[in-house]
Amino acid sequence: MDKEEVLKITKDLPPIIGIAPNAFSRIILADFCPEYSIVCFKYRGETDIIARDIEVFCVEKEDPGTSISKMNAQELLVHPKVQEYIKSKKDPHLLIYKPTKGVEAISYEMGWKVIGNSSSVKYKIENKYEFRQLLKKAGIEAITGETILYDDLDKNKYGEMVEKYGNKLVFQIAEMTSGGGTGTAFINSEEDFKNFKNKFDIKREKLLSINKVNVTRFMEGTPTSISACATKFGVVTGNIQTQILDIPEVRLMSDGSGLFSGHDFSFGNYSGELNEQAKCMARSFGEYIYKNLSYKGIFGLDLITDIGSGKVYPIECNPRYTDAFPLISEIHNSQDAITMDVFHIFEHMNVPYNINVDEISATYAIQKKASQIILETRSDDWTKVAGSLKAGVYKINKSSVYGLQSTSGKTNGHPLGEIHLNDTNEDLSRQAEAFSYLRPGYRFEQLKSGDEFLVTEGVPFKDTVLKAGARILRLIFAESILSGEKELTAEAKMIIEHVYKELDIVPSDANLFIENFFGLKQVEIEDDKYLENAIGMGADVVNLLEADDNFGYVRPKKIMWEMDFKGSAPIDRIRSVRMRKHLRKWIFNMSKYDLRYEVKEPLMSKDFMLWYEKFRTLLSAKEKANIKIYPGWLEEKKTEGKIPGGIFLYKGNRFIGGNIYVRSDNLFNVGFGACEKVENPNWGMGTIVDFLSAEQAKKLGYKKIRYGIDSNLYGHHLSTGLLKYKLNFGLDPVVNSKTQVYSTRFIRTDKFDDTVVFLGIKNNNYVFYVLQKNGSPDEDLKVRTDFEIVKIKI
Structure with missing residues (x-):
């Protein structure tokens, strides 16, 4: 397949929109798809250069002064201008970095299609524990x-691990999937x-999910990927x-080990046999997840490659676009190869095509x-x-490097030597001539x-x-920048230090963001x-991102609700005597x-x-509706291997509402529910279906039933009446x-x-x-709970 064949296929495709914080990371498909554009948030030095060639909608440029709480696709997609x-596009398809439930919900709600795998499939692969099972x-x-x-990892367990696997170990937090090495030590x-x-x-004190740790023997070799x-x-x-990992010249080193900073596609003398090992591993893993998890498209395997022993070892999988992109695609494109991005969209858009993967x-x-x-x-x-620093193509002044080399007088085994930056005024003068701006540009092929x-x-x-530790920019070279593992060349160090000098990064006040949550400014x-x-x-509420009772009330952001049957019938778990009496009467007299x-x-x-249509109709009538389910929810749960079900309530032949649940081996969870009011009889229809859901869970042998998740703040978006109902029904909050x-x-x-009520933490x-x-x-809430109730006047 060549580019001409690709263009014959893509000319009839609907509009594809790349979604990203910066426009650069989504550039490559513009060369292959006529109806392609980019939506980005950040207006940066390269944005207008890219926009000369590709249609770019930049939020910060279109709406100066706007802000979003988190720099991700979900926040971008809820922005009104986005x-x-x-x-404005007919049948838009969104190309994203990685799927999330939030992106899926918004896209389904708006009728947009997402080019990507489901978030549930992604998690099964990127979780470090699950990855080891998938390898097997x-x-x-x-x-x-x-x-x-x-919880088992104490001093004695550590000693046991040393005895089994040696003095050099690698710990990986299984649940930390954000990448960059922050969960590795x-x-x-x-x-x-x-x-x-x-x-x-x-x-863990901040309630981050940390339950499992992969403990492995440390393997000698070079950090690599494919x-x-x-x-x-x-x-x-x-x-x-x-x-390129653990480089103090470009990042803080306090976050862990194996901290990602880039790639060197030219470093390392990897033999054909080593490459074949890595490719065989990628083929086997990719074929398995395609057939068994329905995973399609681009992924990356992190590896350790040991040239000495001739072995390649798998570390983890990134089931998404990785930071190798778009540069790896740019390299392939400059060599007239069809990039992986093309096959990624073909798979997800169900485009008829044919290729020989070996070719x-x-x-x-x-x-x-x-x-x-x-x-x-x-x-x-x-x-x-x-x-200030311009985006574009720069020329390296090689004489500056050699001048600094002679000043330092050290070679460190590399032809360009080792440099000591900022040692003298003479060094600074030479450093000032480290490189010079040549022309606008953003493509790898523009490096001559x-x-x-x-x-x-x-x-x-x-x-x-x-922000603290934030990414600033990316430097791309047409040569190697490593002199050894985790060691940059003198030339690269000098260029990097000069870039920082030109940018002149100084301390600043925080650039805070107001989240408008149904009129409440948080x-x-x-x-x-x-x-x-x-x-x-103008904040109404300020939330400090740590537990500090000297600052304010310590509380979890969200809480789950569940009923523990404790061997009893559901009716006996209901705390309110009056509610129990009503339910017995209602259930008996339904017919x-x-x-x-x-x-x-x-x-x-x-x-x-x-x-779903009944649920949307009932919730949309509320002043502060927060609809979080979407038409694709059902298929998503089936893909996750869960069993969806429902308790549906009818008056005559008319459907009046009900609960939707999902269950697995150890969990029965009522996720959503709504019932319309009926005049005759004037009963609590929602209470009836909640009770019938508990009866169903008990009948199927579950020891507990869960009733969804709430924002832990009652008295604004959610009423204190809802809290009172859940406690009186027999539910307990779980964090x-x-x-x-x-x-x-x-x-x-x-x-x-x-009155405002929330679950808080006091004296642990x-x-x-x-x-x-x-x-x-x-106000006497008249709730029945085992938790202490602390009343405060404000």
Whole structure:
């Protein structure tokens, strides 16, 4: 297949829109798809250069001063101007970095199609524990080791691991899937072990999900990876590519070990046999997840490649676009090869095509010299750009490098030597001539020689404010920049230091964001020193992202609700005597009022859509509706291997509502429910279906039933009446280990009801805080709970 054949296929495809924080990361498909555009948030130095060639809708450019709470696709897609732009396209298909439930929900709601795998499939692959199980199923040998519970990992267990696997160990937190090496640690001593435990004990206190740890023997070798694309014809594979890790010149080193900073596609003398091992591994793994998990398209395997022993070891899988893209595609494209991006969209858009995967992979076998490195702020606090640097192509002044080499007088085994930056005024003078701007550019193919490099992806303007440890920009070279593992060449170091000098990163006040949640202005801050900034912005509520009862009320952001049967019938678990009495009467007399219910399991699509339309109609009538389910929910749950069902309530032949649940081996979860009011009889129809759901769970042998998740703040979006109902019904609040813990300070209370209630943490125990406005009458919630109730006037 050549480019001409690809264009014959893509000319009739509907519009494809690449979604990303920066436009650069989605550029490649513009060469293959006529109806292609990019939506990005950040307006940066390269944005207008890219927009000369590709249609780019940039939020910051179109709506200066706008902000979003998190730099991800979900936040982008809820922005009004982004929605307006996407709606202007007929049958838009969205190309995203990785799928999330939020993106899926918004896309289904808006009628947009997502080019990507489901979020549930993604998690099954990127979870470190699940990955080891998948390797075994795919017939791939994992690194010697085991998975243990974090709670079991004490000094004695560490000693046991050392005895089994040696003094050099690697710990990986199974649930940490954000990438970049933040959940990985190299443990070479008891001191390393103590530091690991201290670090992740603190993270656990913030209720991050940390349950399992992969413990493996440390394998000697070079950190590498391989890019691949799973298709119906097999798996297209690239070559072994060297990862650039743990580089203090471009990032803070306090986050862990194996911290990602870039790639060197030219470093490492990897034999054909080593490359074949890596490709065989990618093929086996890709074929397994394609056939058994329905995973399609691009993925990356992180590897350790040991040239000495001639072995390649799998570390983890990134089931998404990785940071090798778009540069790896740019390299392939510059060599007239069809990039993996093309097959990725063909698979997800069900496009008829035909390829020989071996022939395609062969076009990637020999590639040009190239490398890239990502620069971060190197600060654990907010900073801003006081200088300026153009995006585009620069020329390296080689004489500056050799001049500095002669000043330092050291070679460090590399022909360009080792440099000491900023030692003298003479050094600074030479450094000032390290490189010079040549021309605008953003494509790898625009580098005409090894003496040129690109400054791109996020090049900030003067006064741009950056978060702690934030990415700034990407440098791309047409040559190698590594002199050894985790060691940059003198030339690369000099260029990087000069880039930082030109940017002039200085301390800054926080650039805070107000989240407007149904009229309530909330601000998250990472340090209490930013409280006055938040108040000055007009915040109603300020949430500090850590537990500090000196700042405010410590509380989980969200809570789950569940009923533990404890061997009893559901009716006996209901706390309210009055509610029990009513339910017995209602259930007994249902037929008298022509009321009946049906259990819908398995839940069929037509039944689900009947319920969905009723649910949307009932919730849309509410002032503060927050609809989180979408038409694709049913198929998603089936893909996850769960069993969806429903409790449907009818009056005569008219469907009046019900609950939707999913169940697995150990969990019965009522996710959503709504019932319309009926005048005759004037009963609590929602209470009836909640009870019938509990009866169904008990009948099927479950020991507990869960009733969804709430924002843990009653008295604004959610009513205190809802809280009272759940407690009286017999439910208990449960905090998920993944839930963020806030310390909340209420600045203005005029948007709240007279009473505000939430589950809080006081003296390491859970309590219910009941905040009542001064001057308002005392309200007796009349709830039955084992938790202490703390009443406070505000």
